[in-house]
Amino acid sequence: MELQAIKTDRLYVKVAEQLSKLINDGVIPPGKRLPSERELAEKLDVSRPTIREAMIALELSGIVEIKTGSGIYVTERKPFLTIEDKGIGPFEILDTRLIIESEACALAAEHITDAQVQQLKDTIVEMEEEEKRPDASEKADWKFHNIIARASQNSAMSTVVDWLWQLRSQSDLSSAFAIRLREDGVHPSIQDHKDIVSALEKRDPEQAKMAMQTHIKKATAAASTYFESDPFSKIKL
Structure with a gap:
């Protein structure tokens, strides 16, 4: 019997993975500005700090670009990427x-x-x-x-x-x-x-x-x- 280690992902990782899949599926196209932090928090039923940490993870993975004073934008079409747990936010x-x-x-x-x-x-x-x-x-x-x-x-x-x-x-x-x-x-x-x-x-x-x-x-x-x-x-x- 082969057992696999049980892994509990941090909440921001789950949020980042869901957004990454939407980007990969073309629901959010390249160059598109993401919805506001407040809107994402309400739709995903998570806190705004969790959304912020998910955005940092997505930016580190090259999926989005955070432009201070403008918003958060999808960089380019990428294959679906499983976001790595990069530690506590x-x-x-x-x-x-x-x-x-x-x-x-x-x-x-x-x-x-x-x-x-x-x-x-x-x-x-x-x-x-x-x-x-x-x-x-x-x-x-x-x-x-x-x-x-x-x-x-x-x-x-x-x-x-x-x-x-x-x-x-x-x-x-x-x-x-x-x-x-x-x-x-x-x-x-x-x-x-x-x-x-x-x-x-x-x-x-x-x-x-x-x-x-x-x-x-x-x-x-x-x-x-x-x-x-x-x-x-x-x-x-």
Whole structure:
């Protein structure tokens, strides 16, 4: 008896495969602009972030082209292509970070030391210097969030935060999208990070939580605008 491994595809993969088949069958011809994100989400009964991640996967496969400020277009007629699972999508990671990192920041406000506050300030300087280089890697950004997670004094939470940041670099889908955003001039917001430090320095859990939530929500909004009609090259993450 021969058994096959059971595989559960991510939702964005299923959406991308369905759209790929429609393109292959000629239902959506080459050069055609795809329906709006909202319309696709309603017809497929999925969230808009899932549609966005499906579009990234289709673009990586060369099936569509995302033109910021214009829309998403079919590139050319291709044989039916099974979309590969390219890892966890950027919007799922952001949604999870919003929950976990906001709570970690609130805890950190209760336990953070003066030395850790200074480490955060030093890391912001590193971030500012890193952003001056064309090959900025956002390592300082990762370090900043890791310091806060450790300051929460909750090892489980700290481990989860670090894992979420590792997912960003391990996922082809998330990595490719991060590169596209940076090429369009979207960078981490230095001011957001300063606001977070200010709240932590005051040892104010609620303000710290809100500062982190604001930061991640703005990052999500900026990333979402990539798929809409207005260019966002000056939006800060």
